[in-house]
Amino acid sequence: MTNLNYQSLLLVLLLFLLLLSCEEEGCTDSKALNTDYAATVDDGSCIYSDVVFYGSQFSPCPPVVVQVNGSSIENITASYPGGPGNCSVPGVAYYTFSSGEKIDYVALDDCGRIFSGTVTPSSVNDCIKIRVF
Structure with a gap:
């Protein structure tokens, strides 16, 4: 060659x-x-869903405290019988996913009623609405 x-x-x-x-x-x-x-x-640029926790009726034993993975995030202070129209309404508890991992949530009112579950981020919904009571 x-x-x-x-x-x-x-x-x-x-x-x-x-x-x-x-x-x-x-x-x-x-x-x-x-x-x-x-x-x-x-590169760390991922953006994840927001979650809004809401009540469809007023709790007889306010406040309703929402915890995500064991840490309190906010209280639910308003009711939305048909669900909140969007994720920027007052009186709901907000959470933004920081990774693709699922979260466990608990909502507890002063009467001792517990509402709980698990939610996973969505790749198509920027706002996930969870009715806790």
Whole structure:
């Protein structure tokens, strides 16, 4: 082989290795709202769903305290019989997912009634509405 053939072969090999080493950064979590399916490296830019916990009636024993994974987040102080129209209404408890992991929630009123469950972030709903009573 001539020197020119070796140089051409080496150039093709280097270009091939360069193409293989290209990594696309973005959100790689499929439970995020902004998943980038072309990304191969997670850059921490994932955005997750908000959760609004609401009551469909007034609790006879207010306040209703909402806890997520054992930590109190907010009290529910209003009622929405048909559910809140959006996630920015007063008197509800808000939570924003920080990862694609599910959360456990508990809502407890002063009469000792407990409403609990588990919720997972949604890749299609930016606002998940949970009726706790």
